[in-house]
Amino acid sequence: MHRYFMITLLCSLFCLSCSLEASNKEGTVTVMKSLGVKQCEGGSVSAALIQLKNQLLKAQINVLDEKSSDDGMMHIMVCGANTGDIGVFTIPKKQEIKARRLGFELVND
Template sequence: MPDNLVRVYRPDGSLQCGLGRGRTLKEDQQVLSALGGHVLSAEKRTIPVRVPQVCGAPTGRTNTYVIKAKEWELILRSFVGPAGFAEWTYDAPTTGVFKYDGTLQCGLGQEIPLAEMTQELVDAGVSIISSHKSSDGLMHIQLCGALTGQINVYEIATPDLYKALQLGFAPLASIPASAATGASLRDGLPVPWPFPW
């Protein structure tokens, strides 16, 4: 896909065992358009990572849309935010994952170094391309013992994503250019797995 375009997705709301109503491409496109994303193409896709088979759990089916990368950047920075949309990273050869580093406010908690988490991934057979320390870019309550928001970020081979998830890592919704240099992840916040809400 050209650098000036990005594919974004939103789980369609369908649940296993026929529970929940899956939204149409048109329904989610209206939401994306209201956020400022002018859809160039739309397609139903399934997240290519195993979702546990449990009645009432999400099916993994999503509505995906190709929009301009500049529009996506504006949506991420907007007051409303991405409204449950995230960047579709599953076509790329690499993907980003993160885990909180264990630090807590007021000097509580013990920091887990990058090297220690790296070894955890390597021992599980995950191919690591790069790693760096960063922040989740979120506001945290000012309270002793609360999260600091400091995270260890790894760029890994996309086929190894499921292995990393099994270790408690979560994927980044997107990996902005600034993240590759270790800057703040404000332009592409990490989000809970497997769905961006």
């Protein structure tokens, strides 16, 4: 009897954690913006990512997650050309409009 109770309890907790994770993701959006790093100019991707994050924070937008990535496009290899590095941020959905006003674009999942 005690064993069945424990199994039921564990299954219930597992289902609860899955539903909480799903509802949390529903309330967020992923936005991106070019880091503006140029070839041959020695720009730091991590410094540019911090700068974009600070831009969001200054606008009172909560940053839940951030990472750098690339735009998935090929870029000409010449000094001064864009590297294609982008900053990708997860923010609350209710703050999407504020981020768009700052030039961030919605990432299609």
